[in-house]
Amino acid sequence: MLGPVLLAASRSDRMRKIVxxxxxxxxxxxxxxxxxxxxxxxxxxxxxxxxxxxVTLDFLGEDITDPAEALRTRDNxxxxxxxxxxxxxxxxxxxxxxxxxxxQALPGGHDLALANILPVVEAAAEANTTVTLxxxxxxxxxxxxxxxxxxxARFPQTGAVLQSYLFRxxxxxxxxxxxxxxxxxVKGAYKEPATVAFQxxxxxDRAYVRCLKILLAGEGYPMxxxxxxxxxxxxxxxxxxxxxxxxxxxxxxxxxxxxxxxERLVAEGHRMRVYVPYGTDWYGYFMRRLAERPANxxxxxxxLASRG
Numbered sequence: 001m002l003g004p005v006l007l008a009a010s011r012s013d014r015m016r017k018i019v020x021x022x023x024x025x026x027x028x029x030x031x032x033x034x035x036x037x038x039x040x041x042x043x044x045x046x047x048x049x050x051x052x053x054x055v056t057l058d059f060l061g062e063d064i065t066d067p068a069e070a071l072r073t074r075d076n077x078x079x080x081x082x083x084x085x086x087x088x089x090x091x092x093x094x095x096x097x098x099x100x101x102x103x104q105a106l107p108g109g110h111d112l113a114l115a116n117i118l119p120v121v122e123a124a125a126e127a128n129t130t131v132t133l134x135x136x137x138x139x140x141x142x143x144x145x146x147x148x149x150x151x152x153a154r155f156p157q158t159g160a161v162l163q164s165y166l167f168r169x170x171x172x173x174x175x176x177x178x179x180x181x182x183x184x185x186v187k188g189a190y191k192e193p194a195t196v197a198f199q200x201x202x203x204x205d206r207a208y209v210r211c212l213k214i215l216l217a218g219e220g221y222p223m224x225x226x227x228x229x230x231x232x233x234x235x236x237x238x239x240x241x242x243x244x245x246x247x248x249x250x251x252x253x254x255x256x257x258x259x260x261x262x263e264r265l266v267a268e269g270h271r272m273r274v275y276v277p278y279g280t281d282w283y284g285y286f287m288r289r290l291a292e293r294p295a296n297x298x299x300x301x302x303x304l305a306s307r308g
Contacts, residue, residue: 031256032286033060034278038076041278042083044255045093052266053274055093056132056252060279061101067112070103074116076279081123090128094159095120096275098134099144110143114150121155132159132182132223137190138166138197145172156180159223163188164208165197173211177218184223184252185211209234216242216249223273225252227261246270 034044045055059076061069077095084090097120103112121131131151133144144160151158159182162169166188176183187204188197198204208231215222216238224235232251239249250271253262266272277285 032254032277033282034255034276036278036280036282038079038083038278041080041276042087042089044276044278045084045089046087048274048276049089049092051263053262053272054250056096056273056275057093058096058098058134058275058277058285059101060277060285061281062098062136063100063105064103065106067103067106070101070106070112070116073101074120077120078123081120081127081129084129085127090124094129094273095124095131096134097131098136099140099147100136104140104143110147113143114147117147118151121151121158125155125157130155130157130159130182132161132184135161135163135186138192141166141168141172152181157182159184159221161186161225162211163190164211165192165204167196167198169207170210170214173214173218177215177220179219181218181220182223183215183220184225185215186225187228205231212238216244222249223252224249225275227253227258229261232261232265 034040041057041059045057048055057080059073059080061073064070064073077097080095084093097117099113099117102116103109106112117131117133124131133148133151135141135144148158148160157180160176161184162172162176164185164187173183173185185208187208198207205228208226212222212224212231212235216235224231226232226235235249235251238244246269250273251265252273252275255274255276262272262274
């Protein structure tokens with residue numbers, strides 16, 4: 001019941017001010033966000049690398065309203081790619097980007113986002129890493145996949161995210177299951193209407209498994225973005241069924257969530273990539289994490305109570 005409320009709150013400026021002003025917010029946010037500065041992100045990569053994990057880095061920000069903000073996002077990612085190259089961390093850390101932070105929702109946004117993201121993809125390649133395009137709400141899917149196609153023409157290692165709760169996603173999985181593609185499959189974290197997305201958790205889970213089968217049976221590289229123990233177990237069974245070796249797919253989990261499970265999978269020889277966000281614009285990301293999992297909300301409320 002609280003999920004839709006929290007998702008609505010994630011886009012509320014009034015709630016942003018209330019949550020940001022709460023004294024306990026910062027230490028709780030630190031559980032899910034590596035920090036506000038580039039150095040914090042690089043430090044998280046080093047720490048996770050030492051534990052046998054790979055990383056995907058997200059400079060937080062989305063739904064920008066000014067072309068100048070899109071340029072600032074681009075420049076922050078360029079600095080990130082430069083830092084990874086300087087530390088020789090490219091092979092261990094890729095970049096995750098939200099195209100709305102590159103101007104996708106602005107007038108002429110498709111072309112603007114493509115123009116802004118291209119130098120980031122080029123810089124990532126020079127740093128010996130790559131970029132994955134995060135997926136946002138359903139209105140952005142066609143534009144995002146079109147930009148993906150343009151980027152992959154020059155940088156075929158560019159990846160994308162698909163969300164199983166959208167009705168269209170099985171077809172998108174089939175289209176992207178070809179050799180060389182990289183697809184992160186998630187359930188979805190935006191409030192979507194019943195006309196385009198499954199609303200029942202069981203239907204979302206069933207769709208996730210159907211998409212898993214398509215991706216694991218295909219010739220691309222599936223990236224399984226899930227903390228659900230059932231989905232992890234199903235993935236392992238399907239990987240064996242389709243003859244996938246341990247380096248032919250990977251698991252992905254969020255920074256600060258189910259860390260013991262991340263370590264367990266690494267110990268068993270699986271590839272584990274941790275999604276590490278950083279930056280000052282943490283509010284929308286933080287609220288969606290609370291909405292996704294009741295345990296996260298309980299953690300936050302207990303912190304409020306203990307410090308109140």
